[in-house]
Amino acid sequence: MRVLISGDIHIGRRSSKIPENATGFRARDAWMKIVETAIKERVDLVLLSGDVADRDNRFWEAIGPLEAGTSKLAAAGIQTIAVSGNHDFDVLVRLADDLPDEQFRLLGRNGQWERYTVEKGGHAALHLDGWSFPAEHASASPLDTYQAGHSDGVPVVGLVHGDLAQPTSRYAPLDLRSLETSGADAWVLGHIHAKKLIHHSPSPWILYPGSPQALDPGETGEHGVWVFNVQDNSVQSPEFIPLSTIWYGRCGVDVDGIETRAAFESKVVSAIKQHAQDVRQAMGSNLAAISFRVEITGATALANQVSAIVAGIEKDLQFNIGDAVAMVEKVTHCVTPAINVDDLLRSSSALGVAVQMLKELEDGGNADLIAEAMADLQEADRKRSYRALDCPPPSRDNTNRLLKAQLQQIINQLAGQTS
Ligand SMILES: [Mn+2]
CATH class of the missing domain: 3.30.110 (Translation Initiation Factor IF3)
Structure with a gap:
């Protein structure tokens, strides 16, 4: 059995910071590319780990492509199985109600774990344990109620959208230890848009497939989908296919x-x-x-x-x-x-003083200057008028960074005047 994995497609969005008239950069284009890839790779199943549709345009823009794509997959004998995330907690339920099970199946409605066993050649080949977001937020860990694990020698893959190692997250906090000791052979997660594979044998592998299409400049590097095989009752390591x-x-x-x-x-x-x-x-x-x-x-x-x-x-x-x-x-x-830094470090000119201050900051020193600047930043941070900006609170680190950047500008100006 061969399985394709994706998640966080966010159908309804489009990659940002590129010309408006450029085509082929919508999340829905990526979804249709996933469909083609699944057929080309001759997989038996497509697993989607939530946030398939984006909250903002979720229903109108997502419904058509999802119906068309899953129907094309079904015609090729490929079933699509999903859990919902915080963005599409309501859309996927409606889609699943409208489509036949052999085309699209949603696991774990109402925040209840659900097991679905996939058969191949008349035998149970893979257990899928899935949990779906019942609402936009979920503060309790879904793993608190997970009780599956091995039962009959058939491999188990868990499918859940959530936030790994963020215990206070409102998006289904998941802890690594619970995943590792769950008894499942692999975990497919969703929510984080950068791909990440955690794999220390013999623990289960744990995968964030990442969004298949990079959607903004923060989503750096490779984006695509993953494929894995189930062979001799064991779940093999997933392999990455670039798609963005x-x-x-x-x-x-x-x-x-x-x-x-x-x-x-x-x-x-x-x-x-x-x-x-x-x-x-x-x-x-x-x-x-x-x-x-x-x-x-x-x-x-x-x-x-x-x-x-x-x-x-x-x-x-x-x-x-x-x-x-x-x-x-x-x-x-x-x-x-x-500039000649060594000379300037001994100079009492304005440029010399600036260079000396920068050097002190780079060496991690000048506690007084940092404390004073931090107090000023904190005062500004408390001002009501700046609250909407949602900046990180001033820390020693970012104060230091800010001071260095300012000093560098001063040095550039002063050095420019003298040269
Ligand atoms: Mn999410």
């Missing part, structure tokens, strides 16, 4: 020692091209777009001109890499001027 049409990630550019604008521009271009080619090669033929967060670092005489040099790059720079397009979503830079 977009890849989001960072591209570091080191401009150390660069002295002219032309050389600076060439360096940025060649770094982006090279990185895009590597990504294109690794991700295969589904890839249509590569979106970079470019991070420029290094010591350069052009430090105080970087903002001006890279202005417009997000809007204007685009490369074709094979049949994929590479573009820049955002540029950040943390460059230092090409």
Whole structure:
């Protein structure tokens, strides 16, 4: 028996930060690609671990593609089995009520664990234990009521949408230890959009398949689906298949020692091209777009001109890499001027003092400065007018980071004036 796994498809959404008129970047396109992949891979089952439909457009946009996709799968002899997540707790119930069981089956309604046994060649081949979100939130761990485990030598796979190692989560907190000692041979989870496989033999493998289509720049790296086999009554390790049409990630550019604008521009271009080619090669033929967060670092005489040099790059720079397009979503830079730090550390000029302060912060020191800045940040944080911003509370770490960034800007300005 062969099984395809996906989850967190969020049908109704579309990958962000790419041109409005670009096609093939909707979550529903990814779903239809999952259907094709399942048929091509000759799987027997498709398992979906919740948040198949997005809350915002859930019913109207999801119902058509889900019916069409599961019907195409059923025609190829492939059954789709799902649990619902916090986004689609109500949609999947309605879909399951409308469609025949051999096409689409929802496990674990009303927050009650449910076992479904899949047969192959007239024999029980796999037990699936599933639990579905009964409402938008679920603060108790579903594992508190899980009692399945082995019974008859037939392998068991658990299917649940929830938050691993976040005990206070309102999205079905799951703890690793309970999963490991559950007796199941494998766990397929949903909720986290980055893929993650936890596998220490002989414990069960535990998998977040991740969203098949990367949906925003925070969803970096590879996205796709997974396939595993059940052979000789054992559940084999899952294998990843890349599927996303977009890849989001960072591209570091080191401009150390660069002295002219032309050389600076060439360096940025060649770094982006090279990185895009590597990504294109690794991700295969589904890839249509590569979106970079470019991070420029290094010591350069052009430090105080970087903002001006890279202005417009997000809007204007685009490369074709094979049949994929590479573009820049955002540029950040943390460059230092090409200055003689040793001399400045002994200098009492404004630039010298700034360089000394930065060095102290980098060495983790200057407790007074950090405490003072933190007190100011906390005061601002308490102000009613800023509350809607939902920023993390000021900590020692982010205060330190903020101070360093500010000092770097001051140094760049001052160094620019003297050079
Ligand atoms: Mn979720």
